[in-house]
Amino acid sequence: MTADHLDGNALAGPLAELFAVDVTAATGRCASCGLAGPIAALHVYGPEPGLVGRCPGCEEVVLRLVRGPGSAWLDLRGALSLRVTLPE
Amino acid sequence: MERPPVERPPVERALVERALVERAPARRARWTAARLTGIRDETPTARTLRFSVPGWPGHLAGQHVDVRLTAEDGYSTQRSYSLAAPADGDTVELTVERVPDGEVSPYLTEVMEVGDEVELRGPVGGWFVWRPESTAPVLLVAGGSGVVPLMAMLRERRRAGSRVPFRLLYSLRGPDSRYYADELRRPDPGVDVTFLYTRGTPDPWPRPAGRVRLDDLAEGGWPSSFEPDCYVCGPTGFVETVADLLLTLGHAPERIRTERFGPTGG
Known part of the structure; x- marks a missing residue:
């Protein structure tokens, strides 16, 4: 992979269109290598044709987000789980 | 039945305002x-x-x-x-x-x-943030315009009256590229600012121009035993380099928060 990537912080705005909680601070677990860490630490490529978040450990795709006219597609097949911290 | 408005004491009001800020992201943008x-x-x-x-x-x-x-x-x-x-x-x-x-x-x-x-x-964005109730010492490492969110942290420290010690290492081309020059020339008590010039320095200047090195982080940062929270923001290559150097110096990965900005830019 090249060094031409951003990180998961750049997903905050696009994901905030979909979710009411900040997903970038959530802990995701990579389905490929099992590494767990904040979504903010993913290596992110894009923004065209869509945003692709790759695991900083193994560089496999964790999530993809494509925003089209009138809809958004979120592909989370590379994420085993998402742990979101919530206030009691 | 209508209840009269409650006049809250300042501390409690601050907590309520904080709670509002914490809750603010809980809505779709x-x-x-x-x-x-x-x-x-x-x-x-x-x-x-x-x-x-x-x-x-x-x-x-x-x-x-x-x-x-x-x-x-x-x-x-x-x-x-x-x-x-x-x-x-x-x-x-x-x-x-x-x-x-x-x-x-x-x-x-x-x-x-x-x-x-x-x-x-x-x-x-709820990851690359500093909260004034935090008590750990803070190391800020900026590459170029990556200083912007770190400046927000320095200003939040001042606004909140926090006494948490901060150190800022600011890597930039030369003296003319300095953002917030007046403010950083006279930092608040408890804040150390070090400029790391990569192309040209003021004359005279103790450190020759060059990219950030291990020595810069060892001398201008905190020992890892202080368990500081480290925030690194800049171009992707800069962030990768600094994060690696901080790991080499023994800082725990979970205490290093990074934000890259990129080539897609502008």
């Missing part, structure tokens, strides 16, 4: 109109823009916003910019570096005038 109310030049290629955003919910130091421009023919494009200062009511500040051939930054830095409007979405 929408685009809202932001009107430019002030401009301050930082360098020949960067300026700070002050916007009025009615209904602004407040934000945490380190958060960013997305800015959207729409042309008359309907074409629209957006970029992310870090908030440069704590919120002041409905007023927010961004510092924008002009990227040659960029789509958004040339408009923001050269064309836009006071009274003009853009669309803004935010605040967003």
Whole structure:
């Protein structure tokens, strides 16, 4: 992979269109290598044709987000789980 | 039955305001109109823009916003910019570096005038943030315009009256590229600022021009045994280098927070 990537912080705005909680601070677990860490630490490529978040450990795709006219597609097949911290 | 308004003591009010800020992200983000109310030049290629955003919910130091421009023919494009200062009511500040051939930054830095409007979405991002109730010492490492969200943290420290010790290492080309030059020349008590010039230095200057090295972080940072929270922001290559050096110095990975900005930019 090249060094031409951003990180998961750049997903905050696009994901905030979909979710009411900040997903970038959530802990995701990579389905490929099992590494767990904040979504903010993913290596992110894009923004065209869509945003692709790759695991900083193994560089496999964790999530993809494509925003089209009138809809958004979120592909989370590379994420085993998402742990979101919530206030009691 | 109507209840009279409760006048809360200042401390409790602060907690309530904090709770409001904490809760603020718990809504889906929408685009809202932001009107430019002030401009301050930082360098020949960067300026700070002050916007009025009615209904602004407040934000945490380190958060960013997305800015959207729409042309008359309907074409629209957006970029992310870090908030440069704590919120002041409905007023927010961004510092924008002009990227040659960029789509958004040339408009923001050269064309836009006071009274003009853009669309803004935010605040967003809950990872690369510093909260004033935190007590760990803080190391900030900035590469170029990566200093913007770190400046917001320094200003939030001042606003909150925090005494947490901060150190800022600011890597930049030369003295003319300094953002917030006056403010960083006279840092608040408990804040150390070190400039790491990469191309040209003032004369005389103890450190020869060059990219950030292990020694810079060892001398200008905190020992890892102090368990500081480290925030690193800059271009991707800079962030990777600094994060690796901090790991080499024994800092725990979970205490190193990074934000990269990139080549897609402008």
